[in-house]
Each structure stands twice: as C-alpha cells, then as structure tokens.
Amino acid sequence: MKDRILETLRDLRAYALAKGVETAFLYHEEDSYLMRFANSAISLNTNEHLVRLQITAYQGRQRASYEMITALDKLDEMQEGVDIAAEMVQHAQPLSYDPTIPVYAESFSDESGHDPALATFGNPERLAFFNQAVAGLETDEIQLSGIFSCGANTIAQINTRSEQTQYFKTSDAQISIVLSHTALKWEVIAEQSAQQTADLDPDGLRRDLAFLLERYQQDAPQQIPLGAYDIVFGPAALGDLLSMMGYVGYNGGAMKRGYSFLREDQVGQRVFSPRFTLTDDPTRRETFPFRRDLMGMPRRPFPIFVDGVFQGFIWSQDDADEFDAQPTGHTVPHTSMVMQGSDVTASSLQELVAMERDHDVLYIPFLHYMNVVNPSKGLVTGSSRFGALLLKRDGAVVVPYNVRLTQSLLDIFGDRLAWVSQAQVVANTSMSYGARNPRAIIVPALMQVNGLEISHSNPSY
Amino acid sequence: MRKQLQEQIARLRDAGALYVDARWYPIEETNELLMWNGNLKEATASRESGVGIRVLYKGAWGFSAASDVGNLAALFDTALDNARVAAERVTFPVRLAEKDAIQATFASPNRTDPFTVPLADKLAFLQAMDEKLNQPGVSQRICALTFIRKQIVLMDSEGSEIEKTIIEVFPSLEVMGLDAQGMMHSRKFNPTRMGDTRGWETLDMDVFSANAERIVREMNEVLVAEDCPKDVRSVILLPGIMYLQTHETIGHALELDRILGYELSYAGGSFVRLSDFGTLRYGSEKLTARADATIPNSPGSFGYDDDGIPTQDNLLIDRGLLVGAITGRQMVEEANARAGRRIFDGSSGANRATAFYRVPIERMTNINIDPGDDGTLDDIVRNTERGIILDGDKSWSIGSNREQFHFATDIGWLVEDGQVTQVVKNSTYQGETIPFYNSLSAVGDESTWEVCYVPNCGKGQPNQIMQLGHGVPICRFDHVRIGE
Ligand SMILES: [Zn+2]
Secondary structure: OHHHHHHHHHHHHHHHHHHOOEEEEEEEEEEEEEEEEEOOEEEEEEEEEEEEEEEEEEEOOEEEEEEEEEOOOOHHHHHHHHHHHHHHHHHOOOOOOOOOOOOOOOOEEEEEEOOHHHHOOOHHHHHHHHHHHOOOOOOOOEEEEEEEEEEEEEEEEEEOOEEEEEEEEEEEEEEEEEEEEOOOOOEEEEEEEEOOHHHOOHHHHHHHHHHHHHHHHHOOOEOOOOEEEEEEEOHHHHHHHHHHHHHHOOEHHHHHOOOOOOOHHHOOOEOOOOOOOEEEOOOOHHHOOOOEOOOOOEOOOEEEEEOOEEOOOEOOHHHHHHHOOOOOOOOOOOOOEEEOOOOEOOOOHHHHHHOOOOOOEEEEOOEEEEEEEEHHHOEEEEEEOOOOEEEOOOOOEEOEOOEEEEEEHHHHOOOOEEEEEOOEEEEEOOOOOOOOOOOEEEEEOOEEEEEEEEOEEOOOO | OHHHHHHHHHHHHHOOOOEEEEEEEEEEEEEEEEEEOOEEEEEEEEEEEEEEEEEEEOOEEEEEEEOOOOOHHHHHHHHHHHHHHHOOOOOOOOOOOOOOOOEEEEEOOOOOOHHHOOHHHHHHHHHHHHHHHOOOOOOEEEEEEEEEEEEEEEEEOOOOEEEEEEEEEEEEEEEEEEOOOOOEEEEEEOOOOOOOOOOHHHOOHHHHHHHHHHHHHHHHHHHOOEEOOOEEEEEEEOHHHHHHHHHHHHHHHHEHHHHOOOOOOOOOOOOOOHHHOOOOEOOOOOOOEEEEOOOOOOOOOOOEOOOOOEOOEEEEEEOOEEOOOEOOHHHHHHHHHHHOOOOOOOOOOOEEOOOOOOOOEEOOOEEEEOOOOOOOHHHHHHOOOEEEEEEEEEEEEEOOOOOEEEEEEEEEEEEEOOEEEEEEEOOEEEEEHHHHHHOEEEEOOHHHOEEEEEEEEEEOOOOEEEEEEEEEOOEEEEEEEEOO
16 A cells, blocks of 8 residues: 555646646544444444545745645546646735745654554454443443544655655544533543553543542542642643643743743743653654654654753744744654653552641542633633542542642643652543644643642532 | 445345444535735635545444445445444444425525636735734734635435535634733734625625724734732623534534533533433523524525435523433434433434544534623623623633633623623633523613524544534623632
8 A cells, every 4th residue: 555655646637747836745644443432322323434645836935725635546636736736826916935845854654653553453342341340330330431532644745846755654542531510510531542452441440540530439529628728639630731732831832922921031031840840752652753854854862851940942834934944854744742751659549648748639630621711921821621520638538529720831730749649641632623733742640839829610510 | 426325235235234324425515815924825725526435333333434435335334333323332232213304405605616716816805904903012913715616426226316515604803912011912803704705705795804903903902011910700701702602512512412411522522411401591581592593595505404304403501491402313222212201202313424534523503692682782881890790702611511611712801889890801611511601781772683603613533623603692601700
C-alpha cells in the first residue's frame, strides 16, 4: 500500500509540474474503529475508512489549498483538485511575507509506530477487552459507558520542489471506561492509551475502577465548602492543563498575536516551580510522535521548561515566516509533550490514599470542559468530574460533588506546586473531530498543588 | 446509485436487519477564508462525497461509512457485522418510534449560491472588512467567511427517500487589543439572521461596515475600562451571550440522549431526570423555550432530520415548567418505556449527523426563548437597580450535567439606579442552572429577539460538529455572581 500511495503522489507531482503549478501534497488515510458503550450496552459500533488529500498551491506570496475526501484510485479527481488549487491561488491576495515551501533533502519513512495487530484489533477482541475490564463491576444500578477507539493513520507528503517523499504510519487505541450510578448519578472513570497491543491492560483498568467503586459505594456524596484546598491532579486533569498551556503559553505564533501569558523577555527566566520540566520529546513512542515535521525538519527532544525556567517558544514554519523567527520543527499535527516526574513514589490513587498527610487533600482525576477565561493571565476554568475524592487528614475519605476551579496556569505550575510523582503515565488526549490524529501527553501520575481556591461547589450532581 | 442503495437495503432486510438506512452525500463542499491582519492565512476549498450505512439488528446498531463507494455490498455487510457484534451486549433493545414513509425534497433558502460567487469577490469582501477594522487600538483583526453546501440523500427500509440541499454562510469579524497592562481583550461581530434567505446576499456591506466600526469602538472602550467588580448583581444578557447561555444550559441539558446516559463517556449527562417532565420548575413564569426547526433561514431548520422525520416546533419549557426535550426516534421509545408513561409523543425530528461518515445523534435545532413583555433594553435598564449588561462570548465552561456554568464576555456595562454608568473589562458571571433560570425577572419584547447562529457545536464519539440556531430576546437574571 505504501508504494501505491507514494506512486500516486509522484504522479500528482508530475501532473502539477507539467501544469507549472508550485504544489505541496499531503495525503491522509485513516482506518478508524470505534465501539461505544452506554447503559451497559454497545450503543454504537462503527468503522470508517477515509482518504483525504490536501493540495496547497503557491505562486510567490500567494497560497491556496484544496482538500478532498477521495479514493486512491481516483487519480482524475485528484488531478482536478490540482487544477482547482491552481485556479484559486491566482486570486489569493499575497501574504506580507514569503511562505516557505518544503524541500525534502532526503526521503523519510517511519512506520515504527505502527502495530498492525492493534490497528486491526477486531470486534470480538474489543468486546472481550471491555468485558474483562468491568468483570463483576456492573449491577442493575451501576452501568457501563465508554469507548474502545482504535485504528491506523497514514500521512504521506511530496511537493514540486523535490522528488523526495515523507511517509508516517502509526497505530493507536484510546480506551475510556465509565461506571455510573443510574439513580445517584455519580461517575468514575479509568482510561488507557495504547500504541501497540502490548500496552493494553484490561486488568489494570479493572483494578482502578474497582478501587473507585468501593469508595463511591461506601460514602454518600457531599457538597464540600468553598475555600482553598491542597489539590492532587490525576493524569487526565494534568494532561488537559498542559494542553491548555499549549494554546496560551509557549506557542510563538500565539504569543505574537497576544494570546499568551508568556512574553519574549521571559525566555531564560524562571516562570514556574523548579519542580516543573516540560519537553517536546519525539523519541517517546507513546505520544504517536513525528520524528520529522511536515517541512522535513528532524525533530529531537526540545526542552520548553527546565526546572521552571522558560527555554523558548515553539515555532511552526508559517508563524516563523510571518514573524521572522526560526522554525523549531513544530509544523506537526501534534507535539509529544512529556512532563518530567520527580521524587514522590506515590504513583496511583491507591498509593495516594495510603499516604500519611497533615492536611486534607482534594483528588481531581479529570477536568471537564476547560476553557480559557483570560489568555494574558493564563486563567482557565473547568469542573471536576469522574471520581473526585476528598482525602481527610485523619484517613477518612469523602466523596465530593463536583467543584469548579478558575485558576491561572502560572499558579497551578508555579510556587504552589508541592510535589509530582516519580512515575509517568500516558494521558491520551485524542479527539476525533476531523481527520484521525492520535495524540497523548506523558505526565507524572500525580501532581499536588497547595492552596488552590475552588470557586463553585455543587450541591448535587 | 439510488437503485443500488435500494437493492442493498432490501438485501440486508432479507438477511434479518430490523431497519436499514443509507445517507448518500453526492457532494459536500466547503470554502473557508480567513484573513488575519491583512494576511490571507487560509484560502481553502474542500469537497467530499460518500455514503454512511446504519443497520439495526436484534436491537443493536452497526454503522459503516466510506468515501469509496466501489463496493457497496461490502460496506453494507460491514455495517451488519458491526450490528451483529453489538447485539451481543444489549440491555434495552433499540426500538424506533413510528413514522410515515416520506418522499420529499428540501432546500435551504438562498438567492445567490455562494459557490457560484467568484473567489475574487469573496476576498474583496474580506479585504474591505480588514481595512475597516484597521484602526488605532486594534492589534489583531480577524475576518472570516465559511461557506457550506451539501446534498444529502436519505433512503431507508421503511420506504422513505428524502433529498436535502443545505447551504450555510458563516461570516465573522473580530478585533483584539492590548490594555495598558499588556492584557489582551477582544470584541466580535457574528451576524444574526438577516432576511429570509442565507446565501451570499446576507453579506450586506453596510451592515458589516457599521458593525466593524462598532466593535472597534467598543473594544477601545474596554481597553481603558476598569475591571468588572466581584459582586452579586442582576445580569442583563444581550443576544450575543444569551444565545450561548441558552445553548449550554437549556439546549444540551434537554438532549434526550444525554438525559438517558448515552453521552456519559464524553459530552456528559444532564441534571434532568425523566420524572422531571411535567413537574420541574426549570425557570420563572417568564421562561418559555422551544425547539423550533420551522423558522425560516437558520441552520437549525433543515426540512427533515436524518431519521426522515419532518422538522417541528415543540415546546421545551412552558412558562417555567419543563415539558419537552430534543429527541430522535430511538430515544423517545426508550424514555417512554423507562419512565413507564408516555412522556414523548413520537420523535421531535432532531436526529442529525455532521457528515456521511458519522451516525445521527440528538442535535439542537433552533432552541429559542420566546420574547416577553418587558420592553426594550432601555426599558429593562430603567427598571434595574444594580446590574451589568453583558455581551460577546469570550469563554464558556459548563458542568458535565449542565447543572452549573461559568461564562466570560467581551464587554460589560454597569447599571446603577436605572442608568448605564460605565464599561468594564474582564467581565464574567457564573451560576447554577435551575436557580439562575428561576431568577429570570425580565424578558425583552419582539424587538430585542434575534436569531444567532452556532457553526460549531461539538458532541458525540466519534466527535461531530453541528450547525444550528438560537432565537433569543434580551433577558435579565437577578442575584448573579459576577467578576470571578
Ligand atoms: Zn454545543
């Protein structure tokens, strides 16, 4: 299949060259499977096979794109797309800068992230996985929801500047399992991310769910008082907070457009806690990494914060072109963020609960519907969901109704950061809007931040 | 193609499927243009076509979709196979509410199909707007145009065949600027419904020019304004934020699939229970809300949903009392059975999919608030002791059961003793859904009612984007926390 894809791209390149159109092609193919559960049944079982082609035409400073969902054998249709892009670019207003067209010095191919067994994990296997992960946990009142999403993703590129090609193929799975009480309305979750079948661990999911269920079945939920709490964030919450930082923090283009809480003069300065180190690390296979960016730049570990000190902004090629900056290999569908662990050995909720403590601790595994209230301040808001716990100083465990946090990322990752786990886990942050684009962030299993105010506390679910 | 689809549908029926439908998109086109500070950052056109197959077998759904329709039989077989596996884990066998077999067509109203307009004309419009926005105080100016045209052919095993042609136009203007402390502020113009058609003709240069001037002026007022106080006040929501309040805390809360727990693994549930229909006082007597997919010229009016049900006008909240929900064929049957009473009398025609490769789910149509009898904005302000007028959706975050919310707006105007006193920046408000709607104390008249469009409502797994509308008046709510 790879040969056929690259051959088609070469045919398209030849067609564009013959037409005299400067063109870049991006081919995307996904094979997506999703089994969805609700009310303890399979509510949807779907698969989609989609081929997308993006054709970008250039004419000096003019640029225009044509995208299509098509099929590999429809060369005529794709060539028609080249004609349309060529026509569009004639009318596009010139940019105020020169857009860089990639020149691939050599062909690059990376299929190391593709495990055919995971990509084609079958219907019976998906169902068996779920049955094992929730074995004995469902009742008439405690019902199963969730997804088993898996598939394969192929990206291939060529352009008229060079004959060389780029080819990336990955497999991925994202698993979420929710158990909820139909009458009482509480919900608990366990999640898993997989790049290969060996990453799948239904028993691990079952262990986490069983532990939470035990807490939730013992204690009646309560509204907890407003005020400041020492909060321990779980992997999903931490992954989402770091995703927010990607939008309003270290992105050079966002900073130049006034949509960041970081300034250029903060490079080299301490912005966050010395416990905070964040690296874009494409050597970590769990992040479905790109080892070259779409411009052909080799990607290596790129430190963004080291011991709280800001190392520099990341720049996509187009932002670098516009703002006269150096691109950093960040013209990619997604980055490979890794937050470093530190010295606390607790690496699971079970171990957190068992830890001795001299203050109450609020455990928040998941933040629902986070949004940016004020980008210049790094101010974000979101609500707890899926199994929050208030761990009392005396060892008691209280089940709280959901609470809202409205806080600055500067405070969350700043001097209030008390500790992070040594052990890292993978938080799958994939969405399936548009083309398949599996992504994950590697985070310490737990992170405690002291003295964070909760701005709202629910009286019920 | 239609004949082949009919044959495959019949073949799967013979193989034991309870219901089969095919949504064939001969073509869906989009055109997205984005000009940022005068740079044409995006000039993209797209085209897709394909077919999605939905099969109900032994009470469970299977779905498959492909852009390559070369082997239709295999595609139908895959959907049936997926349903067969799903049938191994059924708790409430899917039943579909009764419907009539319908042969019909629908076309959204437009005078000039935007896909017939030359690209040069579209870019000239953006450039003219960009020049209008290029004023002192403005550091970022963003002008965007999105056009959508899709042709959808729905065929099912119950004899329906419906063809829809939908055209959408979504323009927007936005300016940003930095205040003296270097903090960024923004102001937007997302035009509301103008006239009875939604083609290229809706891009009225005079209207856009006037609003471009207005958002620049208002943003500059925000840049020199004081911070919104941390306080408890009456909030007067203009349609530019009232639409989103309605969307998030009435619309999503009343989607029947959320109420029944079908979205718990992603979008969330609802605080509403089946026992609440007919009993829950959702809001004050002044609150009447409806799902009206029959108003002309809105993305929430689409003729027939993807179950083939004609669009309707249904009450959701009748003078404060919860009476209805946003429903499709599957969910009403399950809700009635679970409740042990007939809450819903058939589907309300709100099952829609974003593309051929996604399955239909309950989506909002036009979730509207009826106008009231409290007059104009001036009348409402005159009768407000301590309040704040809010407009512009800057940020929104809602609890997973839609039970509480936090919104930030582009701009606020403080009201003291019936007078507007000053503009404030960083305006926010938050509350709990039921107490909030029960504090609704004034609803503007017909002259304040506007239909706002939502181009990008997200829901479902795999994720889906949907376009819809909200007709809302100016509303005042009392005792609301602001400035946090
Ligand atoms: Zn929405």
